[in-house]
Amino acid sequence: MRRDDRDDPFDDIFREIERMMDEMMDGTNGFEGDQSGFSTDTHVDVHETDDEVRVIADLPGVEKEDISVQCDGEQVTISASSDLREYDERIGLPGPVDPRSGAASYNNGILEVTFERTGESTNIDVE
Template sequence: MRRDDRDDPFDDLFREIERMMNEMMGEDFDMHVERGGNAGGQTGFGTETHVDVHETDERVRVIADLPGVEKEDIDLKCDGEVLTISAGSDHREYDERIRLPAQVDEHSATATYNNGVLEVQLDKAEDSADIDVQ
């Protein structure tokens, strides 16, 4: 017996979520569009890879999966608050901006790339100096 889509117990829930997203976004939002690759101009980490951010008292560590990317095709930038990872291969383009959980010293950054896994470590910046008002 073939299952009919009309028998999907979550169909009403998905329709309601889609309606709310359309209302909120002010455009046609289609939950059924498969994201990934270069479909619909959407590229990046949110669909094809996983990014983890870990924070300790002294450091922030970002780990990102970049399957199929060569090390020389990775471009990293940091302004102390946001880490930007741009990378590409013949099949995929990644462009992700990651808001870091703490202010970091961008000049302390070190990065390694091994077997499709990028790891970036940054030292936390010193706290801002207190200013006495006179």
């Protein structure tokens, strides 16, 4: 990421940005944590139908016992760990779900969590 170093009033700024980018990449050519199973490719997809919301997360290299899933009806928090890394992500759901209806499966590094949609909303009294 070298640029032409002619007399430029912004040279110091660009050098600092380059330094920070190099530090962020940590010499791994843009792929962080490739030996642990967690990388920049770790991602979460959310699929919805009229009846349910399904969250699918790629968690390669993680044992089933090291995964924790929590839901408050509006967000799902997925936490997982391997010997080298920890993964913690909060995912906003596209609509309210019944957190007690959650069912999860984990197979070949893929976590799938399904929730039933709920149309219920809570009335809050203003005092």
